[in-house]
Amino acid sequence: xxxxxxxxxxxxxxxxxxxxxxxxxxxxxxxxxxxxxxxxxxxxxxxxxxxxxxxxxxxxxxxxxxxxxxxxxxxxxxxxxxxxxxxxxxxxxxxxxxxxxxxxxxxxxxxxxxxxxxxxxxxxxxxxxxxxxxxxxxxxxxxxxxxxxxxxxxxxxxxxxxxxxxxxxxxxxxxxxxxxxxxxxxxxxxxxxxxxxxxxxxxxxxxxxxxxxxxxxxxxxxxxxxxxxxxxxxxxxxxxxxxxxxxxxxxxxxxxxxxxxxxxxxxxxxxxxxxxxxxxxxxxxxxxxxxxxxxxxxxxxxxxxxxxxxxxxxxxxxxxxxxxxxxxxxxxxxxxxxxxxxxxxxxxxxxxxxxxxxxxxxxxxxxxxxxxxxxxxxxxxxxxxxxxxxxxxxxxxxxxxxxxxxxxxxxxxxxxxxxxxxxxxxxxxxxxxxxxxxxxxxxxxxxxxxxxxxxxxxxxxxxxxxxxxxxxxxxxxxxxxxxxxxxxxxxxxxxxxxxxxxxxxxxxxxxxxxxxxxxxxxxxxxxxxxxxxxxxxxxxxxxxxxxxxxxxxxxxxxxxxxxxxxxxxxxxxxxxxxxxxxxxxxxxxxxxxxxxxxxxxxxxxxxxxxxxxxxxxxxxxxxxxxxxxxxxxxxxxxxxxxxxxxxxxxxxxxxxxxxxxxxxxxxxxxxxxxxxxxxxxxxxxxxxxxxxxxxxxxxxxxxxxxxxxxxxxxxxxxxxxxxxxxxxxxxxxxxxxxxxxxxxxxxxxxxxxxxxxxxxxxxxxxxxxxxxxxxxxxxxxxxx
Amino acid sequence: xxxxxxxxxxxxxxxxxxxxxxxxxxxxxxxxxxxxxxxxxxxxxxxxxxxxxxxxxxxxxxxxxxxxxxxxxxxxxxxxxxxxxxxxxxxxxxxxxxxxxxxxxxxxxxxxxxxxxxxxxxxxxxxxxxxxxxxxxxxxxxxxxxxxxxxxxxxxx
Numbered sequence: 001x002x003x004x005x006x007x008x009x010x011x012x013x014x015x016x017x018x019x020x021x022x023x024x025x026x027x028x029x030x031x032x033x034x035x036x037x038x039x040x041x042x043x044x045x046x047x048x049x050x051x052x053x054x055x056x057x058x059x060x061x062x063x064x065x066x067x068x069x070x071x072x073x074x075x076x077x078x079x080x081x082x083x084x085x086x087x088x089x090x091x092x093x094x095x096x097x098x099x100x101x102x103x104x105x106x107x108x109x110x111x112x113x114x115x116x117x118x119x120x121x122x123x124x125x126x127x128x129x130x131x132x133x134x135x136x137x138x139x140x141x142x143x144x145x146x147x148x149x150x151x152x153x154x155x156x157x158x159x160x161x162x163x164x165x166x167x168x169x170x171x172x173x174x175x176x177x178x179x180x181x182x183x184x185x186x187x188x189x190x191x192x193x194x195x196x197x198x199x200x201x202x203x204x205x206x207x208x209x210x211x212x213x214x215x216x217x218x219x220x221x222x223x224x225x226x227x228x229x230x231x232x233x234x235x236x237x238x239x240x241x242x243x244x245x246x247x248x249x250x251x252x253x254x255x256x257x258x259x260x261x262x263x264x265x266x267x268x269x270x271x272x273x274x275x276x277x278x279x280x281x282x283x284x285x286x287x288x289x290x291x292x293x294x295x296x297x298x299x300x301x302x303x304x305x306x307x308x309x310x311x312x313x314x315x316x317x318x319x320x321x322x323x324x325x326x327x328x329x330x331x332x333x334x335x336x337x338x339x340x341x342x343x344x345x346x347x348x349x350x351x352x353x354x355x356x357x358x359x360x361x362x363x364x365x366x367x368x369x370x371x372x373x374x375x376x377x378x379x380x381x382x383x384x385x386x387x388x389x390x391x392x393x394x395x396x397x398x399x400x401x402x403x404x405x406x407x408x409x410x411x412x413x414x415x416x417x418x419x420x421x422x423x424x425x426x427x428x429x430x431x432x433x434x435x436x437x438x439x440x441x442x443x444x445x446x447x448x449x450x451x452x453x454x455x456x457x458x459x460x461x462x463x464x465x466x467x468x469x470x471x472x473x474x475x476x477x478x479x480x481x482x483x484x485x486x487x488x489x490x491x492x493x494x495x496x497x498x499x500x501x502x503x504x505x506x507x508x509x510x511x512x513x514x515x516x517x518x519x520x521x522x523x524x525x526x527x528x529x530x531x532x533x534x535x536x537x538x539x540x541x542x543x544x545x546x547x548x549x550x551x552x553x554x555x556x557x558x559x560x561x562x563x564x565x566x567x568x569x570x571x572x573x574x575x576x577x578x579x580x581x582x583x584x585x586x587x588x589x590x591x592x593x594x595x596x597x598x599x600x601x602x603x604x605x606x607x608x609x610x611x612x613x614x615x616x617x618x619x620x621x622x623x624x625x626x627x628x629x630x631x632x633x634x635x636x637x638x639x640x641x642x643x644x645x646x647x648x649x650x651x652x653x654x655x656x657x658x659x660x661x662x663x664x665x666x667x668x669x670x671x672x673x674x675x676x677x678x679x680x681x682x683x684x685x686x687x688x689x690x691x692x693x694x695x696x697x698x699x700x701x702x703x704x705x706x707x708x709x710x711x712x713x714x715x716x717x718x719x720x721x722x723x724x725x726x727x728x729x730x731x732x733x734x735x736x737x738x739x740x741x742x743x744x745x746x747x748x749x750x751x752x753x754x755x756x757x758x759x760x761x762x763x764x765x766x767x768x769x770x771x772x773x774x775x776x777x778x779x780x781x782x783x784x
Numbered sequence: 785x786x787x788x789x790x791x792x793x794x795x796x797x798x799x800x801x802x803x804x805x806x807x808x809x810x811x812x813x814x815x816x817x818x819x820x821x822x823x824x825x826x827x828x829x830x831x832x833x834x835x836x837x838x839x840x841x842x843x844x845x846x847x848x849x850x851x852x853x854x855x856x857x858x859x860x861x862x863x864x865x866x867x868x869x870x871x872x873x874x875x876x877x878x879x880x881x882x883x884x885x886x887x888x889x890x891x892x893x894x895x896x897x898x899x900x901x902x903x904x905x906x907x908x909x910x911x912x913x914x915x916x917x918x919x920x921x922x923x924x925x926x927x928x929x930x931x932x933x934x935x936x937x938x939x940x941x
Contacts, residue, residue: 018878025886026874026893028821028861035820203921205825205833206887255823255887256921288826490885490922675881675927682924705830705919713915713925717908720926 016671053698100328173341175626178352187308206255259369296368333367383749433659450758459632460531464618478587485526506570532738544611638662651774680743795863812850832918835891861890880931884922
């Protein structure tokens with residue numbers, strides 16, 4: 001385990017120091033992928049996409065497109081026979097034989113201008129024979145549904161994903177704990193409910209963009225807006241059959257990720273095209289319309305719940321069936337399904353659990369990772385059911401949650417023992433902040449007022465051995481450059497890493513630099529910037545590297561002074577001896593070493609600290625029961641509450657007050673943590689009130705910012721009370737856990753519970769638009 | 785495709801620019817002038833990432849043709865600071881923590897500058913209105929709004 005007790009004050013760890021990257025970002029100097037110039041040799045790619053949700057490709061004629069002046073190459077699926085995929089290897093870069101969703105790449109053109117490339121697309125002739133399509137995951141999972149992947153049994157798959165060949169089920173994750181069927185008789189109250197959480201899109205303000213170039217020496221370079229340069233290097237190199245060392249990914253600042261720039265998304269397209277025009281860089285910049293439905297989406301969920309408790313209000317049994325609308329192929333979807341399964345109780349303890357979490361192929365866009373990784377969708381179901389059951393048994397909803405929520409040392413649904421957690425404290429804090437139990441009158445007779453609360457838990461969902469590495473190097477002036485492979489996507493990770501290095505090394509924060517672009521040729525390995533894992537995992541690697549560099553510094557100084565390194569320390573950039581009271585600046589030692597007396601030789605040399613971290617304790621889960629010793633590394637837990645008013649004449653929700661509390665172990669930079677929580681709750685409310693990809697026969701009806709609204713500055717005037725709870729993580733740097741995704745996980749659920757409190761109505765699912773609420777009130781006879 | 789030669793003042797400098805007739809101001813700034821601080825988020829006038837000041841008013845530069853800017857005065861994010869001195873809106877948004885991924889930031893700063901030029905003491909509602917065309921997915925706007933409030937105070941002192 002890494003040591004974080006070496007910090008000596010004044011340490012910036014736990015302080016809200018300013019971000020490292022702000023000057024670049026406010027002056028326009030920060031470089032994003034689309035800002036990099038590639039010179040006059042640059043080719044522009046455009047993609048010919050499927051207009052059908054499901055069809056056989058009978059023939060493709062590219063001859064006319066190839067003849068258009070300015071067109072350099074036209075490619076189709078025939079050029080790229082190998083499959084690609086993050087977990088289940090189930091798709092082609094360009095469709096082969098059949099298309100499976102509207103927007104699927106079928107062919108592509110690279111030309112000297114974008115206009116020519118666009119014109120050439122119209123000259124590509126494709127003959128399709130439409131097939132029956134599947135748009136409903138429940139139907140898709142049934143025996144009656146047409147098969148979308150008849151070859152499912154032949155696909156490569158890792159040992160923790162369980163596809164069901166001969167069906168549309170790409171993964172079936174089960175939890176079987178206790179005896180649910182017999183447990184219902186022990187229940188005093190049972191509730192059942194079904195919810196539908198629709199598709200939403202990530203909507204980073206920076207669209208996806210990637211540039212690829214093949215050089216004659218066999219190297220391939222990809223410049224991309226990327227959360228995952230190393231994962232992209234690995235998957236693309238494998239798909240091309242080249243060495244990872246010949247595949248280079250350069251990833252500058254990312255203009256918002258939220259999961260959509262993780263794994264390999266559209267980057268494989270320019271790489272494939274560039275392989276046919278060696279020596280020329282090929283750029284693909286998605287239009288905003290393409291951004292909406294050709295990229296990975298947050299897959300929809302149908303969740304069917306049955307939940308029971310005894311007469312004292314102790315939760316007894318849960319039956320949870322989830323149908324995830326995985327889309328045309330599964331990328332992250334199969335693992336979201338797995339995460340949905342092994343977290344399927346939400347942060348509650350049931351002795352009897354029966355969960356089936358199914359990832360179902362449909363002819364919808366492909367499901368990918370989205371902030372929360374299935375947890376927002378799952379909790380939107382679970383937390384409403386908890387509310388309903390509390391009401392049935394006649395208990396206060398906060399009291400019911402405090403009684404049943406997961407606590408330190410509880411055995412959770414997978415059989416894992418819960419580590420120390422401050423969830424109960426989070427509940428109490430939000431309840432207090434929102435004046436739980438005090439019912440206020442609406443501000444006008446035309447309004448209804450209510451409060452709602454929801455809890456959450458989320459673990460990093462990742463392979464058991466996802467690793468991090470880091471290096472700490474000195475510059476001639478004594479400043480320190482930290483090498484990391486995790487990406488700055490807005491969350492502030494470069495800043496947090498610099499704080500940790502300064503904290504371990506005893507140097508001022510402003511001596512430390514963490515800068516992009518990430519470059520797989522030079523940056524230390526990092527699995528991916530996903531799963532809210534960097535503060536914890538990359539942080540551990542950075543702490544180890546800084547500790548290593550610190551030790552090297554102290555060894556040189558001790559040698560020089562002929563003292564014991566254990567008697568030395570570093571404070572405010574000075575190496576000091578507690579024995580001799582001598583001191584010197586680390587700047588004197590960092591690069592040039594120290595001269596011996598009378599300059600008879602030297603000692604030391606450029607200091608390079610190195611460190612890594614990989615969790616070694618995660619175990620696999622049994623296929624039939626979902627049981628295992630330790631399913632995940634840890635859980636960040638929390639609670640959120642809203643007080644709202646609903647306008648009876650319009651159905652519009654106004655959030656009056658909000659409260660959030662999360663147990664993140666340790667806030668390395670409290671203001672950055674609060675900024676994550678503020679941004680997350682607004683993204684959560686935006687998805688809960690405004691957002692839905694309207695899919696009709698597989699075609700998105702609203703692929704623009706006008707028709708797919710996200711929260712804007714006028715949508716957010718509410719008071720938001722934030723509490724940070726710090727129950728330390730045993731293997732986190734200073735005890736830290738992640739907070740990137742969590743703030744939006746409980747938002748839709750808490751809002752749904754507030755809507756119920758105000759109106760007595762439970763809707764099928766978000767978005768809780770004014771129209772939907774008004775119509776529901778009309779149906780219920782509450783308004784005329 | 786006709787290429788036009790126009791005279792335009794960009795960030796205080798008179799420039800002679802050759803621009804194809806169908807290019808937007810956004811394309812002209814990014815591809816001809818190397819001013820990549822102005823971002824392309826949607827190319828459809830919907831997200832505000834490409835906001836610049838055109839003769840003192842904030843516009844989506846993706847919705848203006850380059851040739852329309854003959855004899856015009858344009859300020860981009862690169863022109864907000866003077867001789868290394870940040871504009872109060874830049875200082876204040878840093879101080880308030882209103883920057884995350886940074887992709888909407890240039891457009892936000894221009895909208896904020898334009899607001900404070902016409903309304904030195906804006907109300908919160910006026911700030912929200914001024915930002916309604918600048919979408920941000922990271923911050924939830926809280927610290928952006930706070931920053932603009934602080935900028936209004938800063939520039940008075």
